[in-house]
Amino acid sequence: MSTPLTYASAWHAPVLVEEVCSLLTGCETILDGTLGGGGHTAALLEAGHRVIGLDRDPAALEVATARLQAAGIAGRFEAVLGNHDAIEEIPALEGRRLDGILLDLGVSSRQLDDDARGFSFRPGVLLDMRMNPTQPLDAAAWLMESDAATLTRIFREAGDEPRAARLAAEIIRRRERHPFAVSDDLVGAIRAVLGARSGPGEFARLFQAVRIAVNDELGGLARGLETLRDRLAPGGVLAVIAYHSGEDRIVKQSFRAWSTACTCPPRQPMCTCPGVAAGTLLTRRGVVALETEIAGNPRARSARLRAWRRAEGD
Ligand SMILES: C[S@@+](CC[C@H](N)C(=O)[O-])C[C@H]1O[C@@H](n2cnc3c(N)ncnc32)[C@H](O)[C@@H]1O
Known part of the structure; x- marks a missing residue:
């Protein structure tokens, strides 16, 4: 596989690309719930997966689609506009089998750098910060x-x-x-x-x-993660890269709870729940970037990747 920065574009340089691809090995159809510049999607397409690329920013969809088409790897790719916190509201995803789901949370470098999007503290920038400009x-x-x-x-x-x-x-x-x-x-x-x-x-x-x-990033993640889990096919993998400690905590606690067989309150003397874990944690402490990757892409320093696999018989 190529080195991570091969998948970088003027829009964004993706992090932990090899680690993401390795965790999603074997997943036929993958929902990239944070398409951005399409860096992770490009790597997944090259590895032979089908990818549905979702983003709530129409500009990201346009840029990523053009880039994947230009690279000649858009044959197994489909772009969808929407919010991964509420995928039940996206008609294009209804009834679709999802073997893997990837979330690379936060914003793309281009969204941050473009003063017209209003994320920056540079002087005179209008306070906007909406990922979806129609919000x-x-x-x-x-x-x-x-x-x-x-x-x-x-x-x-x-x-x-x-x-x-x-x-x-x-x-x-x-x-x-x-x-x-x-x-x-x-x-x-x-x-x-x-x-x-x-x-x-x-x-x-x-x-x-x-x-x-x-952008209701913490509330949305807390509300949407369980729906994403339930949309996974049996044996499917949910992988999430977080850059903010609050987001990472939500992911860590959810994945731990879903991997625990007994869900009874800790003080309850006897177990009364079904006692079967919904799935397995694939990354005990979370995966962080190597110094070599951080040297080329400083944004990778705060990234933590966690993954969870839904039980086969679930
Ligand atoms: C860190 S970037 C993803 C970069 C991408 N992995 C790449 O390789 O270029 C995050 C992207 O997710 C989008 N995004 C953030 N939260 C979202 C949500 N709740 N639903 C859909 N898209 C979201 C942002 O608009 C942004 O384009």
């Missing part, structure tokens, strides 16, 4: 409409921010005087609370927290 709520609206409790929770849980409540109060104080519209409005509030020396690291972390809220 009504953008980042500016989220910052203007969320109450103190919601702002605090998101900055604490998704942004790991100890001064989350102060930041929430600062945003509310500022938005009463001047509506939030551009990156500078949020940067100004962060600086006011974290101090003038706060810089790109803090902005990136707290802008990411807003992005996670605007």
